[in-house]
Amino acid sequence: MPTRLICLRRAFGKTAARFCCKRPSMLPTSLLRALRVSAILAAGLLSAGAALAQAVTMVPGTGVGLVPPKALPLSKSFSGFGDQALASSILIVEFPAEAYAQILPSFTPEGMKATGVEATGPAVDWRIAGGQGGRLIRGKQTAGGLVLRKWIVLAKGPGSTVMVTAQSPEDKASALPDAAIEAALKTIALKAPPAMSEQIAALPFAVGDLGGFRPVRVLSGSALLLTEGPRDTIPDASQPVVIVASGVGGGEHGDQASRSSFAREAMATVAGVSDLIVDDDTSFEKDGASWSRLAGFGTYRASSEAIWVVQVVRFAPGGYIRTVAITRAHDKDRLADRIDAVAGSVKPK
Structure with missing residues (x-):
């Protein structure tokens, strides 16, 4: 775990996940206020190529952007996209560039268990525009009485390490299908972080x-x-x-x-x-x-x-x-x- 994240956890403990990195929506709350609506079903039918043809939305204050599912507006309270009604979110977190080498060894199904995520398969290569070393882990997590579908992307960008976490309750799969979330994650684009x-x-x-x-x-x-x-x-x-x-x-x-x-x-x-x-x-x-x-x-x-x-x-x-x-x-x-x-x-x- 990168030392700066340790500093954050040092002050906020496990709730740091809520504040910054892990606990995306799951409750209409915390830094990852949730997302997605039924209109997303249409987005789920889009091919990755069609998604890439759309404009990438850059998240203010970061060097990260993507084409979100239509139902997930840009959040005003955290870095990412979300919709409270669907308790779903896409959370953007940036770490120092050197953190990539520290995180990568534990970016495995076994490493995910420590965060409460049960991976449904191994980490796979994930192509990132403007980045390198992209990896994706798919999994599930039970929190607040909800079973959440989760996708965690790790990549090294120009000047920072980026982690993108998407999550949505299983019972919202008809409104926000897996295909819609993965289509959005395929559009992740990185640039140098802002001042x-x-x-x-x-x-x-x-x-x-x-x-x-x-x-x-x-x-x-x-x-x-x-x-x-x-x-x-x-x-x-x-x-x-x-x-x-x-x-x-x-x-x-x-x-x-x-x-x-x-x-x-x-x-x-x-x-x-x-x-x-x-x-x-x-x-x-x-x-x-x-x-x-x-x-x-x-x-x-x-x-x-x-x-x-x-x-x-x-x-x-x-x-x-x-x-x-x-x-x-x-x-x-x-x-x-x-x-x-x-x-x-x-x-x-």
């Missing part, structure tokens, strides 16, 4: 104050990774990591108790941390929104370092923006105000 400023501008939220931290990468079009220090790959706690990500749900329509419960459950998913004790639990109103701030000390499992973890959630109609930061415990006093400045400046677009 960081363009990627940040395409996020579904704004960060008004970076707190002096340096942007490292935008993930899945809905998460921003920040750090302080020279390294972009951060396998331990030697550099602080701040991740801001948007999501759907979160009890934003519930009462304070339900929002607090959501925040605590989210805090418990921070991966790579053990013995986390929350000693600061604050709820407040600001800028017309409800907020939750949790902070505490724990141990970074991989290096046994003492760390400080803070999570700030801004609840909004239809979703939330979650900021998670991890730093060494002895850096808390130096960085706390800067982290709070970042978290307190976020707002939905």
Whole structure:
């Protein structure tokens, strides 16, 4: 697993899949808001050649595009295409170019099992316009009571590693047949990724104050990774990591108790941390929104370092923006105000 993805999981745990990479739709929620409708049946009858004749839709903030099924509009909340009613999606995730060599050895049926995907066959070569080393794995996954059909494409593009994940419930196969999804995946086209400023501008939220931290990468079009220090790959706690990500749900329509419960459950998913004790639990109103701030000390499992973890959630109609930061415990006093400045400046677009 590429180290930057490890950094993301370090902050968001297994829910990072929801935030950025794995958990495409399956619920009208998270970064992969779903897609497809009955009109897609017609698209499923198109040949790959006919699909290629159509215009490729580039996903804003990425160097990836494709010709989506007609029922799957370009998402405004994550990088890809989706339709909530069909709980289906095509999610685009970009990693550093060097990540391809790290991911490829585990891009196998056996490797997929760790993510909950049961492959229905071996990885096969998949031709990608503007890319190389394209591989496809087909499979199924059970999540949220749904049996999902899944397609995962890995490729190396000019300047990045690209993973495209398509998924749709089995019971939507008549509306979105396998042929329609595979026709779309055959049109994947890659180009050099856009500048960081363009990627940040395409996020579904704004960060008004970076707190002096340096942007490292935008993930899945809905998460921003920040750090302080020279390294972009951060396998331990030697550099602080701040991740801001948007999501759907979160009890934003519930009462304070339900929002607090959501925040605590989210805090418990921070991966790579053990013995986390929350000693600061604050709820407040600001800028017309409800907020939750949790902070505490724990141990970074991989290096046994003492760390400080803070999570700030801004609840909004239809979703939330979650900021998670991890730093060494002895850096808390130096960085706390800067982290709070970042978290307190976020707002939905």
